[in-house]
Amino acid sequence: MYFDLDGTLCTYDESFESLFRRAVSPHGTPTDAAYEAYVERLLTALDRCEPDPYRRGFETVTEEIDLDATPAALAANYCDIEVDATVVTADAKRVLDTVAATNPTGIITNGDGEQQRAKLEFHGLDDRVDEVLVSNSHGVRKPDRELFELAKARLDADEFVYVGDSYDEDIVGVREAGFRTVYVDGGSVAAEDAAAADGIVSSVGELLDDDSLPAALEGPFASQA
Template sequence: MTIAIWFDLDGTLVSFPDYGRVLATACEAVGIGDADAFAAAYNDAFFEYFGDLTPEPYRRAAADALATVDADAAPESFVTAVRDAEYDAVETPPAVRETLSTLAAADDVAVGVCTNGVPEWQRRKLRDSGLVTHVDATVVSYEAGAHKPAPEPFERAEALIEADRRVMIGDGEESDVAGARERGWEAVHVDGPADVPAAVDSVR
């Protein structure tokens, strides 16, 4: 009996920072004075591009938002600043590290990460966290062709890891829990990384 345990990334294996603060930090770094107006325009544009799986949603949203404020920053500079600010703010609790390390050493368990996001951002976050060494497969929604809770990311996960049981652990009631159950998987909701060890214990 083998079990594949799939984890969401943001807000599950790693903390997801206060994004208002991340955007404010990035605005300050590139000299955008009216950070609130910029952030409102940026968020609107970003989620539209992201929802449609449009390539380069960060750069496109930055370009759109910069056109609405009085600032000389280049979109690419803002993207670098916001990425650095996000990565600086992300934390990986030691207990999550230990839990994944233990799972990786077990013969009957495979570990996956199934995350909504842009591949290079999410994969680098997984590398920077040090968790990638414990992970057998990663699914990023942009590569799967749809975001969770749509079936595509879960189908891709099923193709990547053979298993008798599949479990999704995540902080998204809809994206993680409902999406996984719709595919016939088991699912455990967590409120954040601190809940991950107990969630894993509950399914093993």
């Protein structure tokens, strides 16, 4: 059984724009244009699985505004701030522990390998799973089937389930690789609008007590005595 990271196991207590401004403000005045340029370049780097995506994003920022710090230093500061802003609930950890007690368990996440693994280590999630696959470390991103096929090869199981919060990347894409799916929709999507998912919950913590999951998915999430 695999889980997504951002938006599924991990959330944020601050907006990304606020994190950006906190990283930049000690070195100059952040602007809306600088933030927009940063986001565009960062997302492009992540989509292309380029190395050092945050540094590349901040290189664009230093072209927009005068700052007394290098792109590498700004990126390192931002990444630390972002990790500190992550939130993993006790329920999310309990889900991982419960599933891992009886099933091979892993995490598949898009993003920069170093940054995503820093989040896992910060919250002790890396010790709770058997495998971690980060898109940029493998040169392919969800919903590309290649990443999910690689995940299947990493864990010994007859059937695979994936839990994620992005309908296109985590549900539609992974079903093509033969996974069953649980969609974490944040309570905002009607069941009929998420027809490709085998189960729907509003938060990952509901996996341990949600009676609406199909019988085929209930077993892996059953509480252990």
